[in-house]
Amino acid sequence: MRFILIFTTALILSGCYQSESSLKDSLIYCPESKALSFNPQISHDISSLDATTHQLYNRLVKRDPTTHNYVPDLATGWLLSADKLSYTFFLRQNVNFHQTDYFTPTRHFKADDVIFSLQRMLDQAHPFHSVNHGMGYYFFNHPFTNLIKDIVKIDDYTIKFILKKPDITLLDNLAAHYSVILSQEYAQQLIAHGEPDKIDFYPIGTGPYKFKSSNDAGITHYLNHAKFWGDKVSVNNIIFDVTENNTKRYAKLLTGECDIIANPAPSQLKQMSEKANILLSSEPTANILLWAFNSNKIPFTEKKIRQAFSKAVDQNNLLEAVFYQSATATSTLLNHQSWAYNRRSTDIPYKPQEALSTLQEMGYDFNKKITILTPVKNSLFNHSFHKIAELIQANLLKIGVESEILFLTQTELEKRLLSGKYDTYLTAVNGKINDPDSIFRPLLSCDSTVLEGNSSQWCSKEVQSLLNLTLSESNFTTRIKNYYKLQEIIQEERIYFPIAHVLRMDAFKINISGFWVDPFTGINFQHVKKTEAH
Amino acid sequence: MLNYLFRRLNLLLITALILSIIAFIISLWSNQARTVQDVNVFILYLDYMGNILQGQWGISLINQKSHMQNGLIAFSSTLELCLVALLTSVIIGIPLGIFSGIYRNGILDYTIMSIALIGLALPAFWLAIMLIMLPITFDMGLPVDGNISPIYDIPMITGFQLIDSLLASDLYNLAAFVDRLTHLILPSVVLSFFLTSEIIRLTRYSISQVMKSNYIKAANTKGLTVIQIVFRHVLKNALPPIIPQLRLQLNTIISIAMTVEIVFDAQGSGVWLLTSIKAGDYLALSAAVIIISGFILLSSIVIDILQMFISPTTRKMLYADK
Numbered sequence: 132m133r134f135i136l137i138f139t140t141a142l143i144l145s146g147c148y149q150s151e152s153s154l155k156d157s158l159i160y161c162p163e164s165k166a167l168s169f170n171p172q173i174s175h176d177i178s179s180l181d182a183t184t185h186q187l188y189n190r191l192v193k194r195d196p197t198t199h200n201y202v203p204d205l206a207t208g209w210l211l212s213a214d215k216l217s218y219t220f221f222l223r224q225n226v227n228f229h230q231t232d233y234f235t236p237t238r239h240f241k242a243d244d245v246i247f248s249l250q251r252m253l254d255q256a257h258p259f260h261s262v263n264h265g266m267g268y269y270f271f272n273h274p275f276t277n278l279i280k281d282i283v284k285i286d287d288y289t290i291k292f293i294l295k296k297p298d299i300t301l302l303d304n305l306a307a308h309y310s311v312i313l314s315q316e317y318a319q320q321l322i323a324h325g326e327p328d329k330i331d332f333y334p335i336g337t338g339p340y341k342f343k344s345s346n347d348a349g350i351t352h353y354l355n356h357a358k359f360w361g362d363k364v365s366v367n368n369i370i371f372d373v374t375e376n377n378t379k380r381y382a383k384l385l386t387g388e389c390d391i392i393a394n395p396a397p398s399q400l401k402q403m404s405e406k407a408n409i410l411l412s413s414e415p416t417a418n419i420l421l422w423a424f425n426s427n428k429i430p431f432t433e434k435k436i437r438q439a440f441s442k443a444v445d446q447n448n449l450l451e452a453v454f455y456q457s458a459t460a461t462s463t464l465l466n467h468q469s470w471a472y473n474r475r476s477t478d479i480p481y482k483p484q485e486a487l488s489t490l491q492e493m494g495y496d497f498n499k500k501i502t503i504l505t506p507v508k509n510s511l512f513n514h515s516f517h518k519i520a521e522l523i524q525a526n527l528l529k530i531g532v533e534s535e536i537l538f539l540t541q542t543e544l545e546k547r548l549l550s551g552k553y554d555t556y557l558t559a560v561n562g563k564i565n566d567p568d569s570i571f572r573p574l575l576s577c578d579s580t581v582l583e584g585n586s587s588q589w590c591s592k593e594v595q596s597l598l599n600l601t602l603s604e605s606n607f608t609t610r611i612k613n614y615y616k617l618q619e620i621i622q623e624e625r626i627y628f629p630i631a632h633v634l635r636m637d638a639f640k641i642n643i644s645g646f647w648v649d650p651f652t653g654i655n656f657q658h659v660k661k662t663e664a665h
Numbered sequence: 666m667l668n669y670l671f672r673r674l675n676l677l678l679i680t681a682l683i684l685s686i687i688a689f690i691i692s693l694w695s696n697q698a699r700t701v702q703d704v705n706v707f708i709l710y711l712d713y714m715g716n717i718l719q720g721q722w723g724i725s726l727i728n729q730k731s732h733m734q735n736g737l738i739a740f741s742s743t744l745e746l747c748l749v750a751l752l753t754s755v756i757i758g759i760p761l762g763i764f765s766g767i768y769r770n771g772i773l774d775y776t777i778m779s780i781a782l783i784g785l786a787l788p789a790f791w792l793a794i795m796l797i798m799l800p801i802t803f804d805m806g807l808p809v810d811g812n813i814s815p816i817y818d819i820p821m822i823t824g825f826q827l828i829d830s831l832l833a834s835d836l837y838n839l840a841a842f843v844d845r846l847t848h849l850i851l852p853s854v855v856l857s858f859f860l861t862s863e864i865i866r867l868t869r870y871s872i873s874q875v876m877k878s879n880y881i882k883a884a885n886t887k888g889l890t891v892i893q894i895v896f897r898h899v900l901k902n903a904l905p906p907i908i909p910q911l912r913l914q915l916n917t918i919i920s921i922a923m924t925v926e927i928v929f930d931a932q933g934s935g936v937w938l939l940t941s942i943k944a945g946d947y948l949a950l951s952a953a954v955i956i957i958s959g960f961i962l963l964s965s966i967v968i969d970i971l972q973m974f975i976s977p978t979t980r981k982m983l984y985a986d987k
Contacts, residue, residue: 159816348936350815379810382797382798382799382800382810
């Protein structure tokens with residue numbers, strides 16, 4: 132009887148229930164999917180980056196979120212040699228690694244840790260090079276591998292990077308997510324215990340938060356790193372609570388079960404923006420949604436056919452039907468915020484009549500059914516490949532071209548792409564660093580395989596030499612000129628039909644402030660603040 | 666009396682044997698590495714039972730913990746939900762059932778029964794999904810996901826989080842307990858929707874049967890008020906027959922609770938089984954058969970025995986049998 136009484140009172144009391152995340156020193160972030168590992172060196176997906184780069188680790192340099200200049204992080208400064216072949220970095224002193232229940236550091240951060248972390252990617256003989264291998268075919272970042280000849284320790288707090296050839300992307304690479312600094316001492320301890328694979332799942336870094344626990348329900352706890360070298364954080368506990376369903380994520384934001392949610396569904400944006408207690412953050416990213424034409428397969432070997440197909444598809448309609456306000460239309464592969472973006476590039480016109488007459492002129496076989504490959508699994512930045520594919524199909528049918536959409540799982544897709552037996556492929560790619568080369572090279576280089584991004588099987592001498600020239604060019608104006616030219620070529624040849632840049636969206640409660648999203652390295656909670664909800 | 670107990674236990678043993686065979690077949694089928702032809706199936710079964718009795722149910726592929734531990738933790742969460750829902754439904758359902766039983770075929774009866782019918786007709790998972798939309802359509806702040814907020818890190822002692830959160834009151838005062846309760850509200854509302862309808866139906870029938878009997882008519886002629894009649898004569902006779910009927914609903918409630926848990930992402934046996942099956946960890950299925958059906962079996966016998974103690978009519982039936 133007493134229990135009944137307690138229960139009924141509790142039911143009544145729930146009316147004055149305080150939302151749980153109103154606790155000021157805990158912040159709950161609800162991403163869409165689980166981190167694959169806790170090391171951004173081996174997991175390049177957005178969820179893993181959000182869960183690791185800024186929270187757990189530091190890099191030697193980072194990019195200032197407002198000025199976009201390189202600022203010191205674990206380095207205090209750097210010098211470039213006169214021959215542009217070596218960079219000397221001076222390291223920060225008295226930096227502590229995380230102390231957790233699985234590791235207690237006995238020394239501060241020093242040059243050995245930098246060499247250990249970066250050599251893990253570069254040196255095939257490194258004891259950790261192959262640890263946790265197979266988390267994706269694009270294991271470590273290739274440009275970085277081809278960039279550095281050697282990393283030399285001068286003393287405990289000075290190191291020197293020796294480059295193979297003058298290359299100005301070193302700083303970009305060092306500010307990238309994969310250049311995080313791990314603890315060498317921890318790695319040695321793991322080897323001594325015979326469990327090296329723990330390095331990526333029980334992480335130790337120097338970042339503002341340390342890893343506490345992670346469970347199979349997708350909940351990860353981070354604790355304030357009390358001996359952090361930088362500014363103290365104001366929220367002590369960060370909790371990642373993975374919620375796959377976007378309606379539920381939105382509901383959880385409203386009930387206070389989440390403070391910040393990632394990727395609200397495009398269809399919810401309007402309603403969210405009307406709520407007084409919810410704010411939206413949108414950040415342009417380097418990702419691009421594109422439709423690749425297989426330039427090795429007839430009829431797409433012909434430039435005019437490719438142009439005609441892109442004229443037949445109504446880009447604005449695609450954007451309105453699928454993305455609402457969460458994406459920007461594009462005509463080139465580069466993000467409009469990029470320094471190399473050619474402002475003179477023209478939009479792709481929607482002219483089905485013109486497309487039809489070109490096809491007829493070229494003697495296109497209208498009985499042929501073209502294939503549109505799409506991945507079954509939607510990527511984080513693209514909520515509905517199938518919807519886009521169907522809209523494209525409908526557009527093509529209007530000019531009398533029949534098409535067949537093939538939804539394939541990852542393994543089937545890879546097999547099919549490698550075989551080259553496809554006409555077109557609908558995909559999304561994401562730049563890893565803030566350098567146009569990281570977008571152009573995978574998509575256009577002859578050395579890049581179809582799995583690395585070259586899904587139009589493109590290879591031309593002109594494009595290849597332009598790519599190589601620009602990478603070693605240190606004159607900024609010449610680089611910009613070259614990239615402008617490259618974009619003109621892409622525009623003219625219509626190797627890809629770029630559809631949209633999808634914005635990175637997050638929705639958060641009005642009492643949260645100070646977090647920011649870096650389009651390349653993920654979300655950063657170091658300066659996040661939380662005030663009382665009511 | 667002893668004879669009755671013995672008969673019940675006998676039934677338990679036979680059913681348990683059948684269930685253990687089902688569990689064994691599942692585990693055999695999931696363990697494809699072992700070739701069945703080489704070894705006698707009977708010996709394999711004895712082996713299996715030996716392991717089960719020693720508490721070695723196999724290790725989960727998902728979190729490297731024992732299936733028994735995972736299963737018991739998950740099932741206790743489901744059970745907690747069921748109990749809370751049962752309690753709510755009893756509080757709501759019995760008074761309503763009494764009303765419609767007394768005023769049988771009146772307007773009140775029709776209204777209550779129509780609502781109860783809607784409750785029976787609505788699929789529980791659909792209702793659950795609708796309730797998740799509540800915070801979006803109305804500004805209602807009840808939690809829709811999980812067992813308890815991840816903010817509270819509650820040490821597991823009994824597996825029943827309501828009790829555990831009370832025991833952890835030195836860490837969070839009552840905040841964790843209240844949080845757990847609020848997380849239970851929506852799932853238990855869904856579950857009790859079905860259950861309440863069932864209880865109303867049963868109570869109504871039982872009450873109306875009693876109301877027809879001669880001693881009630883006699884009480885009426887004595888000039889007693891309706892309230893006096895209900896409390897003195899009707900309830901004592903009408904309520905005990907409901908209990909065995911409710912027992913039959915037990916497995917329905919548990920299976921509905923499992924689907925509801927999946928919708929609300931509450932970490933109970935529904936989610937546990939679903940994730941295990943998705944991960945190809947089929948041994949969890951046989952563990953679930955043992956735990957869930959074992960529980961239903963045991964509880965139905967306990968209810969039988971309880972019934973024997975509280976209800977004279979059952980006792981009488983027993984002796985008459987003899």
